[in-house]
Amino acid sequence: MTQITLTETGMTVPLSSGPAYFNHCWLREACPSCIDSQTRERIFDVASLPDLPRARTARIEGDTLVIDWQGEPQVSHIPLAMLETFASRGRADDPADLPRKLWYSDFAPRIARVPQAAVLGDPAARAQLTRALIEDGIAIVTDMAEDDDSLPRLVNSIGSITPSAEGLFFDVRVEIAPTNLAFTAGPLEMHTDLPGEEAAPGVQFLHCLQNTVEGGLSLFLDGAAVAEALRAEDPAAFALLAEYEIPFFYRHDAYDYRAHQRVIETDPEGRVTGVTISQHLQDTMDLPQTLLDTYYPAFIKFLKMMQEDRFLIRFRSEAGNCVIFDNHRIVHGREGYVADSGKRHLRGCYTDRGALRSTYRVLAKQGFDGVVAAPQMASA
Ligand SMILES: [Fe+2]
Numbered sequence: 001m002t003q004i005t006l007t008e009t010g011m012t013v014p015l016s017s018g019p020a021y022f023n024h025c026w027l028r029e030a031c032p033s034c035i036d037s038q039t040r041e042r043i044f045d046v047a048s049l050p051d052l053p054r055a056r057t058a059r060i061e062g063d064t065l066v067i068d069w070q071g072e073p074q075v076s077h078i079p080l081a082m083l084e085t086f087a088s089r090g091r092a093d094d095p096a097d098l099p100r101k102l103w104y105s106d107f108a109p110r111i112a113r114v115p116q117a118a119v120l121g122d123p124a125a126r127a128q129l130t131r132a133l134i135e136d137g138i139a140i141v142t143d144m145a146e147d148d149d150s151l152p153r154l155v156n157s158i159g160s161i162t163p164s165a166e167g168l169f170f171d172v173r174v175e176i177a178p179t180n181l182a183f184t185a186g187p188l189e190m191h192t193d194l195p196g197e198e199a200a201p202g203v204q205f206l207h208c209l210q211n212t213v214e215g216g217l218s219l220f221l222d223g224a225a226v227a228e229a230l231r232a233e234d235p236a237a238f239a240l241l242a243e244y245e246i247p248f249f250y251r252h253d254a255y256d257y258r259a260h261q262r263v264i265e266t267d268p269e270g271r272v273t274g275v276t277i278s279q280h281l282q283d284t285m286d287l288p289q290t291l292l293d294t295y296y297p298a299f300i301k302f303l304k305m306m307q308e309d310r311f312l313i314r315f316r317s318e319a320g321n322c323v324i325f326d327n328h329r330i331v332h333g334r335e336g337y338v339a340d341s342g343k344r345h346l347r348g349c350y351t352d353r354g355a356l357r358s359t360y361r362v363l364a365k366q367g368f369d370g371v372v373a374a375p376q377m378a379s380a
Pocket residue numbers: 182191192193332
């Protein structure tokens with residue numbers, strides 16, 4: 001095995017995947033003694049040292065890298081497994097970093113469905129639900145209890161309720177003086193919620209309390225799937241929508257929210273993490289007019305793709321079900337309905353994506369990874 005090579009700024013460590021370089025400051029902070037065992041918080045401040053940390057000696061003992069530091073009586077024992085992870089992934093292991101499974105119009109029968117009692121009482125079911133929300137971006141909780149606390153009980157099993165301009169909860173039903181197209185019987189075009197808020201809520205819950213009207217089917221599509229299709233069909237259009245922010249608003253007598261969002265949201269690796277779409281809450285474009293000459297055709301192409309049948313699922317919201325979806329990825333809408341044909345009442349609220357992933361990580365660390373065993377095939 002090759003030796004550890006020390007330099008002024010760091011060291012090259014022989015790992016199973018080959019030699020890898022690590023910076024001294026990074027290694028000093030990676031020392032397990034920097035984390036308090038009780039609070040689990042960092043108790044070492046690299047800026048408290050008089051000089052930048054520098055190794056005096058370093059050696060591998062078993063499965064740890066042992067570093068003796070210059071200028072302080074500190075010996076660090078850093079697990080090689082941690083170094084292997086950062087050398088290969090560039091970041092810490094994360095059980096919630098699950099690839100998004102893009103879906104199309106045939107997905108409706110495969111949406112994860114979990115009864116509310118199981119979500120609340122069984123960590124395996126809660127892991128199944130949260131994993132589906134990370135991978136598919138949508139899931140349905142069935143058999144919701146009918147008491148007033150039913151929805152908050154469900155939300156709180158995943159995360160705290162995120163307030164919005166509407167408060168903690170909102171009701172979707174016909175109103176006499178609506179402040180939002182959702183509160184009418186008209187069709188509601190495909191959108192993500194509240195793009196005018198600085199941080200639009202991450203995970204949306206829609207609990208169907210009553211639905212006896214004619215029409216009013218719920219519409220959903222996977223915005224990440226449409227964005228990836230755009231990337232494949234028109235990379236230049238994709239690049240424009242992923243680069244520039246456009247303005248959105250939410251405005252009435254007593255409020256005036258404004259925020260800029262990218263229509264296609266990507267992470268540092270360029271993976272699509274979500275979309276922001278809302279024709280009814282889009283403000284007057286403020287990109288340079290000449291840029292709009294190329295931006296608008298790209299934007300309109302993306303909006304038209306969102307109307308294609310290959311992406312869209314339709315289903316009837318049933319009383320007692322709660323649809324949960326990633327508000328930054330799943331684009332939703334509603335067909336119009338006949339207002340006096342019955343009653344339609346959905347109650348909604350939000351939590352955030354960070355809470356969802358936190359809940360899943362805790363369950364995964366307890367051994368509940370949420371993977372559902374494939375049904376056994378009958379042998380011939
Ligand atoms: Fe909505």
